[in-house]
Amino acid sequence: MNRPTAPDHVDDVPRTREALMDEVIAKQEIRDLVLLYGMACDRDDAELLRQVYLPDGRDNRGEPNGLASEYIEAMSRLRAGSIMVAHQLTNHLIWVDGDVAEGEVRNVSHTVHTTDTGYAYRIMGGRYLDEYRRDGSGRWRIADRAAVVDWADGWPIDEAGARPRYGTTLSGADDETDPVYRVLSRARRGRAAW
Secondary structure: OOOOOOOHHHOOOOOOHHHHHHHHHHHHHHHHHHHHHHHHHHOOOHHHHHHHEEEEEEEEOOOOEEEHHHHHHHHHHHHHHEEEEEEEEEEEEEEEEOOEEEEEEEEEEEEEEEEOOEEEEEEEEEEEEEEEEEOOOOOEEEEEEEEEEEEEEEEEEOHHHHOOOOOOOOOOOOOOOOOHHHHOHHHHHOHHHO
């Protein structure tokens, strides 16, 4: 797939309004897919995470490096000591070519986990280098993902930082008890609504 060297609206190829709208819609559907990935990771929702990948999708991040289903199983085991995980998905460049697309997603992940002496906070910045494909129903899925770590840091924190409570404000959780499942109707209706 050839990547454009300039935004599509500046290239030399004339495009119809319909073709441009199809591309805009595809890019938005792909961005929604990537945001669902972040939500699934943050809520430790393996069922939703499986839905963002093609059945034979791949996820390459060192170890594990292979099928996305293997990564999902490994992630669930790695999450055992985590109290909180939060993904911030920022800049997202996407190149669409019919039913295939590629993208670079910048991300910052925050993790609070238990240690032998208490709690620790970790922050990591990086990128996902993705290939997306439409599945048999026409929905975009991740076909192949390579994770790149650009920087990382971390430090110990106390319990007040690990389990914050602010008066009567709703408190987040990294599982199905998170307020998103009580407050948002689509989340209450189940993952099929996504």
